Amino acid sequence: MNSNGLSTSVPASTGPGGAIAESAGSPVQKAAQPILATENVTMQFGPFVALNNVSASFESNKLTAIIGPNGAGKSTFFNLVSGAFAPTLGRIRFQGRDITGMAQHEFARMGIAKSFQITNVFKLLSAHENVRVAAQMRRTRFELLRPRADLKDLIDQADALLHRVGLTGLRDKRAGDLAHGQQRCLEIAMALACEPQLLLLDEPTAGMSPEETLAMMDLITSLAEERTVILVEHKMKLVMGICQRLVVLHHGEVLAEGTPDDIRTNDEVKRVYLGQSI
Amino acid sequence: MFDLKLLILQMVTGVALGSVFVLLSIGLSLIFGMLTVVNFAHGAYFMVGAYVGVYALGVTGNFWLSLVIVPLAVGALGLLTERFLVRPLYGRGIDYPLLLTFGLSYVMMDLVRMVFGSDGQPIGTPPGLGGAVDIGVGNFPVYRLFLIVATAIIVAALWLFIEKTRFGLIIRAGARDPEIVRVLGIDVSKAWLLVFGLGTAIAGLSGILAAPIRAVTPEMGIPVLIEAFVVTVVGGMGSLPGAIVAGLLVGIVYSLSSLYVPDFADTSIFVLMALVLLVRPQGLFGRAGLMS
Amino acid sequence: MLRNSVLNGISRHRVAAVTGFLLVFPWLMPYEALAVNVLIFGLYAMGFNLLFGYTGMLSFGHAAFLGVGSYGTGIVMVHYGWPWYLAIPAGVILASLFGVVIGWMAIRTRGIYFSMVTLALAQCVYFIFYKAESLTGGENGLRGIKLETIDFLGLQIDLLNPTNKYYFLLIFVVMTLWFVSRVLSSPFGAVIETIRENEKRSAACGYDVARTKLVAFVLSAAICGLAGSLRALHLSVVPVDSLHYLTSGQAVMMALLGGMGTFFGPFVGAAAFLLIEDVVTNITKYWQFVAGAVFMTFVLFFPRGIWGSILHWLRQR
Numbered sequence: 001m002n003s004n005g006l007s008t009s010v011p012a013s014t015g016p017g018g019a020i021a022e023s024a025g026s027p028v029q030k031a032a033q034p035i036l037a038t039e040n041v042t043m044q045f046g047p048f049v050a051l052n053n054v055s056a057s058f059e060s061n062k063l064t065a066i067i068g069p070n071g072a073g074k075s076t077f078f079n080l081v082s083g084a085f086a087p088t089l090g091r092i093r094f095q096g097r098d099i100t101g102m103a104q105h106e107f108a109r110m111g112i113a114k115s116f117q118i119t120n121v122f123k124l125l126s127a128h129e130n131v132r133v134a135a136q137m138r139r140t141r142f143e144l145l146r147p148r149a150d151l152k153d154l155i156d157q158a159d160a161l162l163h164r165v166g167l168t169g170l171r172d173k174r175a176g177d178l179a180h181g182q183q184r185c186l187e188i189a190m191a192l193a194c195e196p197q198l199l200l201l202d203e204p205t206a207g208m209s210p211e212e213t214l215a216m217m218d219l220i221t222s223l224a225e226e227r228t229v230i231l232v233e234h235k236m237k238l239v240m241g242i243c244q245r246l247v248v249l250h251h252g253e254v255l256a257e258g259t260p261d262d263i264r265t266n267d268e269v270k271r272v273y274l275g276q277s278i
Numbered sequence: 279m280f281d282l283k284l285l286i287l288q289m290v291t292g293v294a295l296g297s298v299f300v301l302l303s304i305g306l307s308l309i310f311g312m313l314t315v316v317n318f319a320h321g322a323y324f325m326v327g328a329y330v331g332v333y334a335l336g337v338t339g340n341f342w343l344s345l346v347i348v349p350l351a352v353g354a355l356g357l358l359t360e361r362f363l364v365r366p367l368y369g370r371g372i373d374y375p376l377l378l379t380f381g382l383s384y385v386m387m388d389l390v391r392m393v394f395g396s397d398g399q400p401i402g403t404p405p406g407l408g409g410a411v412d413i414g415v416g417n418f419p420v421y422r423l424f425l426i427v428a429t430a431i432i433v434a435a436l437w438l439f440i441e442k443t444r445f446g447l448i449i450r451a452g453a454r455d456p457e458i459v460r461v462l463g464i465d466v467s468k469a470w471l472l473v474f475g476l477g478t479a480i481a482g483l484s485g486i487l488a489a490p491i492r493a494v495t496p497e498m499g500i501p502v503l504i505e506a507f508v509v510t511v512v513g514g515m516g517s518l519p520g521a522i523v524a525g526l527l528v529g530i531v532y533s534l535s536s537l538y539v540p541d542f543a544d545t546s547i548f549v550l551m552a553l554v555l556l557v558r559p560q561g562l563f564g565r566a567g568l569m570s
Numbered sequence: 571m572l573r574n575s576v577l578n579g580i581s582r583h584r585v586a587a588v589t590g591f592l593l594v595f596p597w598l599m600p601y602e603a604l605a606v607n608v609l610i611f612g613l614y615a616m617g618f619n620l621l622f623g624y625t626g627m628l629s630f631g632h633a634a635f636l637g638v639g640s641y642g643t644g645i646v647m648v649h650y651g652w653p654w655y656l657a658i659p660a661g662v663i664l665a666s667l668f669g670v671v672i673g674w675m676a677i678r679t680r681g682i683y684f685s686m687v688t689l690a691l692a693q694c695v696y697f698i699f700y701k702a703e704s705l706t707g708g709e710n711g712l713r714g715i716k717l718e719t720i721d722f723l724g725l726q727i728d729l730l731n732p733t734n735k736y737y738f739l740l741i742f743v744v745m746t747l748w749f750v751s752r753v754l755s756s757p758f759g760a761v762i763e764t765i766r767e768n769e770k771r772s773a774a775c776g777y778d779v780a781r782t783k784l785v786a787f788v789l790s791a792a793i794c795g796l797a798g799s800l801r802a803l804h805l806s807v808v809p810v811d812s813l814h815y816l817t818s819g820q821a822v823m824m825a826l827l828g829g830m831g832t833f834f835g836p837f838v839g840a841a842a843f844l845l846i847e848d849v850v851t852n853i854t855k856y857w858q859f860v861a862g863a864v865f866m867t868f869v870l871f872f873p874r875g876i877w878g879s880i881l882h883w884l885r886q887r
Binding site for chain 1: 752756758760764768770774776779782
């Protein structure tokens, strides 16, 4: 229980609508198990406590957003569950498996892909090569002598992903030369290339124009139909419209969890976002 | 037969040797902490300091005066280096200033050869600091005691400067987050300039301090650079306590090896480094996750 | 554009293009020994370039691999009487083993330490070989490596003839060129470039950066080891400063001078470096000054190197 008397952990099997997530494998088993869960996770940087005893769980095949004012700990939480660093205390579970402290590169292999808050692509490589090399991870490890031009299926896969995010015409352009919004789309394509079951997106619409933002939101919604997507966003209006669940962080703790309606009517949340229309 | 007195005596020798390493490593860490530059010319500044000191000693006849002249002269050289050679390379990636200072070390070595010749410049123990004194476990050279004391004084002065002055605050802030320095509105380039100058000045000073106990040759900077790197890796880059502890540790390891396993003395410090790399790759005092 | 298609054609057949150039190279050099040195040091620079130019890892200890390759080959020939066709692989394998050990330790460290640690570990290797006098000859180096004639398919090739020696060594260089070209075009080659560009991103894509770096490091060590092997056969001695810091520095200088991250750059760099050295040492004894000054000029103003700048200029116009 946090200081507001709100429970800081939510049993995974229930959602406000009582919906049971549909997914491959035994439906009852999968519905009972969240795809991602943090157990009493604390993150401390020196004397500064960024996250304090956070237990949260995320259901499969839902589009969940992590929101909260600046300094709430959203980025830290994102970095923890995406493998950038390990928590000071607590455990993280993916599909029931303890993944606390695993190396960054194991995350994509396990099926957790992420996009970065500050665009992080391979600037000198072409857009196509960025996606192709991201897709290559699943196919080969240490092949030294085969020309990669022979791996036609990877080339086609990369083209398909570029098409999905709307970058087909910019295939051969250097990633560093793309416009900001295009780079964000490229990041998504690269994340999709590792065939993830869980997609983590850190402020995907940051710095985008209103049109680009709408297009990105459409893309995210369609992606959420095929896999679990967890977003970090601070644009409340956006997430309200498309997400099925929200987790609100504040001062490194979970303030509230629930559907957009729950959050909209939550007094605590309203107080924290004082004056902002939710 | 185990001789305790000899052991202690050898350890004190190690502390004297390590004192030079401490000074060099502090200079390296300062420059890296503030500018994110690995100064591959650090050994060359050490060497130039020794030569300038020997020359000043020859001209003035006064060792103490030389100790004042050297850091000023070498520091000035460092200021010029940062301003005209290193500064154009910021933003190009961490390897470029490193490469540049590496090339600079070649130039400095040959410049010294041009001016002073390729043979060594032997310098005897300065008057007043010669002879040996009984430190309880045996006779120990006075100069080496002086070296230890001088290093302690310099380190204390540096500590005061960094912890207690405004400029020291900039160094500490810069070492933690260069962005903070910018945000505070301080002229970052001036800070870089002065820190580079300070780091090289310390290197030069350690050169003249070490001159009476090491061979003063144009190549003297090379082994010393390597030793400084070993100390830095063992202690942790950017950490001043790390530089002190590691510097003394490396000195002691070397001198004890010279006594007990002389055939392996040269490689002993690398074994120490390898052990640290195995157990704590960021260095004994290094911050985990610092600049990967 | 015709120019771009010519460039792309050369790029696709880079092994043939470089081989073609190296076939006629001796005629461009004032004397053959210089051409042989360019081959050997070009190979050395190529090994270094794979690690620095393509993977982005700046090692200052590559002399360890050149030297170990030389000593490995020399020791088995001088002390154990091995034939050349076993001695060369021995040098390469020994250099690769040192590559595994040094690479594993150096890669463990934070990125900024890498250059320092490689330098330090190479110096450690230097001391070890210096001290092992009975095997290595210590300060005087290893002497007596004899390879004067080769019996090959009934033919007797006289290797004291510098032209014959050049083309004999060229065979090994071409094999390595082919190998490196394949590696660079392979999926692995794509991964090392992502590591050079953006390590964090590469890891986020799922690549085991540390292990990939180690593989690149060992490949690089093997190539430099081969260069060392050939050098031992060429000089008939292994000078102890093969393992010295300044020899490591040579690799860095040649690679940058020629053009990092380009296929042909290492040979351009080796040729330029050795030619300048040849000319300058006839005029003055302050060759280090010139080398350092030229290198600094390139770092400041021509970081792409000679060949890299040419390629860039050709692609722009």
